[in-house]
Structure formats: structure tokens, C-alpha cells
Amino acid sequence: MTQLASADKKKRANIAKPTAMKSLEVEGHEATVGKVFTDNPKMTMRNVNVYYDDKQAIHDVSIDIAKNEVIAMIGPSGCGKSTFLRSLNRMNDTVDICRVEGEICMDGENLYAPKLDVVELRARVGMVFQKPNPFPKSIYENVAYGPKIHGLADTRVDLDEIVENSLRKASLWEEVKERLHQGGTGLSGGQQQRLCIARAIAVSPEVILMDEPCSALDPIATAKIEELIEELSENFTIAIVTHSMQQAARVSHRTAYFHLGRLIEVNPTEQVFTMPEHQLTEAYITGRFG
Amino acid sequence: MTESINHLEKIKNSLSRRNRAEKRFRWYGRTAIFIGLAAVLVLFTDIVNKGHGAFRITYIELEVTYDQDRIGVNNLTDPKELTRGNWEALSKTALRTEFPAVSGRSDKRELYGLISSGAGFDLKDRLLENPRLLGETERVWLLADDDIDTYYKSWLDGDTYSARMSAKQLEWIDELHQQGKIRLQFNSNLFTRGDSREPEQAGIRGAVMGSLLTLILTLLLSFPIGVSAAIYLEEFAPRNRWTDFIEVNINNLAAVPSIIFGLLGLAIFINFFHVPRSVPIVGGLVLTLMTLPTIIITSRAAIKSVPPSIREAALGMGASKYQTVLHHVLPLSLPGMLTGAIIGMAQALGESAPLLMIGMVAFIVDIPGGFSDPATVLPVQIFLWADSPERAFIEKTSAAIMILLSFLIVMNTVAVWLRKRLERRW
Numbered sequence: 001m002t003q004l005a006s007a008d009k010k011k012r013a014n015i016a017k018p019t020a021m022k023s024l025e026v027e028g029h030e031a032t033v034g035k036v037f038t039d040n041p042k043m044t045m046r047n048v049n050v051y052y053d054d055k056q057a058i059h060d061v062s063i064d065i066a067k068n069e070v071i072a073m074i075g076p077s078g079c080g081k082s083t084f085l086r087s088l089n090r091m092n093d094t095v096d097i098c099r100v101e102g103e104i105c106m107d108g109e110n111l112y113a114p115k116l117d118v119v120e121l122r123a124r125v126g127m128v129f130q131k132p133n134p135f136p137k138s139i140y141e142n143v144a145y146g147p148k149i150h151g152l153a154d155t156r157v158d159l160d161e162i163v164e165n166s167l168r169k170a171s172l173w174e175e176v177k178e179r180l181h182q183g184g185t186g187l188s189g190g191q192q193q194r195l196c197i198a199r200a201i202a203v204s205p206e207v208i209l210m211d212e213p214c215s216a217l218d219p220i221a222t223a224k225i226e227e228l229i230e231e232l233s234e235n236f237t238i239a240i241v242t243h244s245m246q247q248a249a250r251v252s253h254r255t256a257y258f259h260l261g262r263l264i265e266v267n268p269t270e271q272v273f274t275m276p277e278h279q280l281t282e283a284y285i286t287g288r289f290g
Numbered sequence: 291m292t293e294s295i296n297h298l299e300k301i302k303n304s305l306s307r308r309n310r311a312e313k314r315f316r317w318y319g320r321t322a323i324f325i326g327l328a329a330v331l332v333l334f335t336d337i338v339n340k341g342h343g344a345f346r347i348t349y350i351e352l353e354v355t356y357d358q359d360r361i362g363v364n365n366l367t368d369p370k371e372l373t374r375g376n377w378e379a380l381s382k383t384a385l386r387t388e389f390p391a392v393s394g395r396s397d398k399r400e401l402y403g404l405i406s407s408g409a410g411f412d413l414k415d416r417l418l419e420n421p422r423l424l425g426e427t428e429r430v431w432l433l434a435d436d437d438i439d440t441y442y443k444s445w446l447d448g449d450t451y452s453a454r455m456s457a458k459q460l461e462w463i464d465e466l467h468q469q470g471k472i473r474l475q476f477n478s479n480l481f482t483r484g485d486s487r488e489p490e491q492a493g494i495r496g497a498v499m500g501s502l503l504t505l506i507l508t509l510l511l512s513f514p515i516g517v518s519a520a521i522y523l524e525e526f527a528p529r530n531r532w533t534d535f536i537e538v539n540i541n542n543l544a545a546v547p548s549i550i551f552g553l554l555g556l557a558i559f560i561n562f563f564h565v566p567r568s569v570p571i572v573g574g575l576v577l578t579l580m581t582l583p584t585i586i587i588t589s590r591a592a593i594k595s596v597p598p599s600i601r602e603a604a605l606g607m608g609a610s611k612y613q614t615v616l617h618h619v620l621p622l623s624l625p626g627m628l629t630g631a632i633i634g635m636a637q638a639l640g641e642s643a644p645l646l647m648i649g650m651v652a653f654i655v656d657i658p659g660g661f662s663d664p665a666t667v668l669p670v671q672i673f674l675w676a677d678s679p680e681r682a683f684i685e686k687t688s689a690a691i692m693i694l695l696s697f698l699i700v701m702n703t704v705a706v707w708l709r710k711r712l713e714r715r716w
Contacts, residue, residue: 089606091602091605091606094601094602094605096528096529119608119609119610120608121608122605122606122607122608123607123608126606126607127606129599129602129603129606131599133597133599133600133602133603134603135600135603135604135618136600136622145604145607145609145617146607146608149607149608149609149613149617150608196603199603199607200606200607203607203608
């Protein structure tokens with residue numbers, strides 16, 4: 001419910017944009033420009049439409065996410081990038097009024113097929129949220145939770161190993177190894193977010209979705225997370241929504257630009273930030289709005 | 291220049307006005323708190339003033355001879371013979387020994403009136419506990435009659451009330467007092483006995499046990515049902531016209547006068563399902579109906595206060611809805627639920643109206659030992675005693691109120707402590 005409210009608010013904020021912007025508004029349907037499709041896709045999205053009740057939040061988006069790439073989704077507030085990201089692991093299911101149309105596939109398997117179990121899907125597509133949200137339990141319990149519920153560890157030793165490996169991969173191990181059994185909420189914001197990343201990778205997902213993972217963090221913590229994303233891209237496919245263009249430029253291989261629920265342009269990151277194909281992308285990255 | 295001065299002046303004027311308003315408002319608040327506290331204080335002093343006397347009671351020391359012939363019992367182990375025994379003879383003989391000069395029927399009756407009619411049975415218990423006393427003589431403190439108790443206490447306080455005493459009785463008490471054979475003792479009967487028509491023998495043990503049994507049943511029924519309902523409505527139920535309807539009705543139920551629940555219990559549990567009346571089972575069922583809305587509403591509030599980010603985190607990890615609720619939402623909302631349950635229980639403990647409807651207002655001497663024994667509860671006991679004509683019941687009523695209030699204060703303190711203790715920050 002609250003999500004709807006905030007989505008509404010975002011939309012209203014958009015409608016209230018100055019009229020001088022009018023020339024930049026999207027008119028009618030335009031095809032996405034740039035290199036939308038890849039040769040080795042991990043996930044393929046075709047003609048995706050997302051509605052909140054009768055309001056359409058995502059218009060006809062088609063895009064591929066390649067194996068082991070980091071794809072950044074940028075765009076002004078309310079452009080639907082978070083909504084799109086959340087439809088990739090069906091987190092939108094928790095919003096009663098949200099409806100997803102079109103085809104979203106991972107390894108050729110339709111994620112919205114009736115017989116697909118979301119529990120399995122979310123074990124394969126992990127998620128890191130905007131605000132660090134560790135469980136109010138110990139650090140160990142936070143990381144061990146996923147493997148426990150999915151039955152990934154047979155013995156205590158296995159579990160210990162998974163926890164240590166995940167924390168190492170999230171470059172948090174050295175900082176917390178002495179206090180694994182203290183509360184996860186006692187960590188600093190940046191550490192909490194890395195704990196959430198460790199928690200997500202503990203179940204060895206194939207894809208990790210990150211919804212503005214650094215927006216609540218200070219620059220130093222942000223730098224650490226960005227470094228981490230780069231390391232993680234060796235083993236995982238990562239889709240990251242970010243509000244910061246610099247961040248997108250630093251961490252991603254490809255960048256997708258969303259505008260008012262439409263996917264405007266997808267291109268290699270360097271190209272987007274140096275020679276954007278679409279005038280809207282150019283307007284956004286040069287700071288004319290956003 | 292002058293304009294800006296005027297401007298400042300205006301702000302200053304309004305400032306003092308605003309400050310005055312704020313000061314006034316503070317005083318309103320203080321007065322309100324003072325009135326509230328004063329009301330509580332007056333209530334408590336009044337109750338304590340009236341009730342403290344009930345914790346002590348008058349005893350008279352007499353020389354008792356356990357004469358086998360007078361009691362008419364040969365075998366102390368035969369219950370039949372024990373029931374037939376003339377136990378009152380023991381205390382009566384002791385009184386005649388103390389005042390040998392008394393003769394004539396009416397004088398003797400007045401003399402026997404000094405001692406509680408239950409004193410003989412106290413002596414019987416004493417004898418059964420120690421059978422070697424049979425045939426022996428000893429000095430025993432015996433429970434005085436309630437009129438004597440009232441008179442003696444009022445006399446000690448200097449505010450003598452002797453309306454129910456005869457001239458001879460006054461004389462005898464004076465004599466006993468001079469010999470140190472009458473005194474106040476701690477009234478253990480108040481805590482160990484059930485109700486009685488004789489104020490000096492009446493205790494609240496029966497009512498306390500009745501309340502305890504009723505509350506246990508209420509808690510066992512209403513907490514699981516209430517919490518399950520709250521979890522389902524909050525986490526699983528779809529939002530539609532039906533759930534809105536249910537929600538409105540739960541809120542309405544919380545506002546239904548409690549006596550209606552009593553009528554409902556009478557009609558459904560007693561008349562339809564033939565649950566025996568006056569027993570803690572039916573009391574517990576009725577109080578469950580009454581506390582359910584409270585528990586559901588507080589539990590839902592507790593569930594709502596769990597941040598959605600925790601749910602998202604668990605769902606994002608691939609936890610099923612059930613696991614999310616069981617592993618995360620429930621532990622985090624449990625303190626709130628427990629607080630709600632304790633407050634609901636405190637409400638149920640103080641409730642008398644619905645129990646009047648289902649017969650828990652009966653005069654019951656025996657202390658209930660199980661859920662199907664006839665029982666009464668504390669507030670109803672207070673009502674019964676307040677309704678009794680004997681003057682000695684006035685202080686008993688206040689004492690029972692003190693005991694009920696102390697239970698309520700303990701329960702509310704536990705609720706506050708639990709909330710503080712289990713509350714988690716995130």
C-alpha cells in the first residue's frame with residue numbers, strides 16, 4: 001500500500017515538472033535505441049508492462065541482461081526503474097494492485113509461469129534493498145538464514161563455512177569475525193549494507209538485484225560497496241538501480257536509461273556517458289533535469 | 291527604518307502573547323494531571339482507611355477441655371462420627387468456665403455470642419491435627435464473633451460502635467481486656483478461606499482461585515485465537531469488502547457493553563450447549579469473547595509496527611510467506627502482543643457484569659479446585675460483600691478491593707516491564 005502511495009507521489013512530482021520540459025517528454029511509443037539485446041543473455045525481458053491498478057508504470061520494455069555483466073538502470077525519480085527491477089524477482093507480487101504483463105525469462109524459463117514457485121525464483125535472484133535491512137538477529141544468523149531455509153547446509157560446519165565465505169566475498173569478514181554473534185543492527189550503515197549483500201550471496205544466487213544500494217550511505221561506505229560490486233561481477237550477474245550517474249559510470253558495463261516508464265536507451269556505459277544516442281539521455285546526463 | 295522597527299515591535303508583541311498562551315497551556319496540563327492524581331489518591335486512601343482493619347481480627351483466649359463425652363465422639367478417624375460430634379460444646383463450655391457466674395438462657399446466649407459460631411470447628415481441626423489433645427486442657431485463642439470484632443476494633447480506635455452489643459457483653463469484653471485475654475491478630479482466614487455468611491469466617495481464597503481458574507482458561511483460549519486471527523487478517527487475508535467488514539465488526543465488538551457478552555454466554559453456552567452454570571469454564575468462555583477484540587486489535591497494531599523492510603528482506607531471501615511471519619514478524623511483534631494480552635487479562639480480571647449473568651454470583655463456600663467446580667471471582671465477591679448487611683463486611687469489602695487492585699497493578703507492571711524488556715530497536 002505504501003509503495004503505491006510513494007509511486008503515486010513520484011508520479012505527481014513528475015506531472016508537476018515545469019512546462020519548459022515539454023519538448024523532452026516522450027510522445028507516443030518509440031523503440032528503445034542502442035544495444036538492447038546480447039548474444040549470451042541471462043535474463044530476457046520482452047514487451048514488459050507493469051500496472052498499479054489502472055496506472056501504467058512501465059511501458060513496453062524489452063531488454064536483455066547478459067551473463068556476468070553489471071547493468072545499471074538510471075533515470076529521473078518515478079521513471080519506473082525500481083518497479084522494473086522488482087518485477088525481475090517478482091517482489092511486486094507483494095503489492096496487491098500491481099500487475100505485470102509481458103515475458104520475463106531467465107535461462108529461457110518464464111518467471112511468471114503459473115507453475116513457477118517464487119520461493120525458488122528468489123533463491124536464484126537475490127536482492128539488496130535501498131535501505132540496509134538486516135534482520136534484528138546476530139550477524140551469523142543474518143547470513144545463515146538463507147542457507148537454513150533452503151536447506152543448503154547439511155551440518156553446522158557446512159553452515160559455518162558458507163557464512164564465512166559469504167562474509168569474505170562481501171569483504172566484511174575481517175571486520176566482524178570477532179563478533180559474529182552480536183546483533184547485525186549494531187553495525188554501521190555501510191557494514192549493514194555489506195551484511196545484506198553477504199546475506200544475499202549466501203544462497204549463491206545467479207542474479208543479484210540492487211535497488212539504489214548506496215543511497216543511504218556515506219561516500220566511503222559507497223566506495224567500498226562499489227568495489228565489492230566489481231568483484232562480485234566475476235561470479236554473479238548484477239542489475240543495479242542507481243540515482244547517481246557517477247556510480248553507474250563507475251560500476252556498470254552497460255547502462256539503461258528509463259524515462260517516464262519507458263526504456264529510452266541501452267548502451268555500453270562509456271558510450272552512454274560520452275555519446276548518448278537519444279536526446280533525452282543526453283539531456284539527463286548533462287543535468288538538464290533529473 | 292521606522293517601518294522595520296514597527297515590524298520588529300509587532301513580532302515582539304505577538305511573541306509575548308504566544309509565550310503567555312504556552313504558559314497557560316502548560317498550567318492546564320499540570321492541573322489536569324493534578325486532578326487525576328488527586329482522584330486516585332483520594333480513592334486509595336479511602337479504601338486503605340476502610341480496609342486495613344480487615345487484615346487483623348479479634349481473638350479471645352479461653353481454657354478449652356477436649357472432653358470426649360461432651361463432643362460425643364469415640365473414634366477420631368471415623369468421618370461419620372466427626373460430622374455428628376457436638377463441637378460447639380467445646381467453645382461453649384470454655385466460655386462458661388471463663389464466666390461461671392452467668393446463668394439463665396438469654397444471658398448464656400449472649401455469652402455464647404462472644405465467640406464465632408465457627409470456633410467449634412476450628413477446635414475440631416486442632417484436635418484432629420493433634421489427637422493426643424483428647425481429654426487434655428489447654429488455653430486457646432478463639433475467633434471472636436464479628437459484632438465483638440467490630441466493637442473491639444472501634445473501641446481501640448477510640449470511636450466506639452456498640453449498637454449491636456448488650457450491656458453484659460460490654461462488661462465481659464472489658465473484663466477480658468483487663469485480663470489480656472482479648473487481642474487483635476493477623477487475619478489469616480482472609481487469605482485461606484472461602485466465602486461465609488459470618489464475616490469473621492469469610493475469606494477471599496475461593497474468589498481468588500475462581501478468578502485464577504477463569505483467567506487461565508481465558509488466556510489459553512483468547513491468546514492463540516486472537517493472535518492467529520490478527521496474523522491472518524494482517525499478513526494473509528486479501529483486502530476486500532469481506533475483510534473490511536470483519537475489521538469493522540471486530541472494532542465494534544470491542545465497544546460492546548460487557549453485560550451483553552454475559553447474556554450471549556447465558557444463551558449459547560448454558561442454554562444451548564448446556565455447560566454447567568457458575569463454573570470457571572463458562573466464565574472463561576464468556577471472558578474470552580470479551581477479550582478477543584482487545585487482543586486482536588493490539589496484536590494487529592503490533593504486527594503493523596514491524597517495519598515492512600524486514601518482510602521484504604525475508605521475502606527477498608526466498609522465505610515463504612509463512613516463514614517470513616513465523617521467523618521474523620511474529621518474534622518482533624510478540625512483545626506488543628503479550629502486552630495486549632496482559633492488558634486484556636487485567637480487564638477480564640476486573641469484569642463482573644457478564645459473570646453475574648452466568649451464575650458466578652452464587653454464594654459459594656468451598657474453594658474451587660478445578661475448572662468445573664462452582665466458583666465466584668474477585669470483583670463479584672466484592673459486589674457480594676458490599677451487598678451484605680453486616681457491618682464487618684464493610685472493611686472486608688475494602689480489603690478485597692485492595693487485593694484486586696494489587697493484582698491489577700502487578701499485571702500492568704508486568705506488561706510495562708515486558709514491553710521495556712523485549713522491545714527491540716532497528
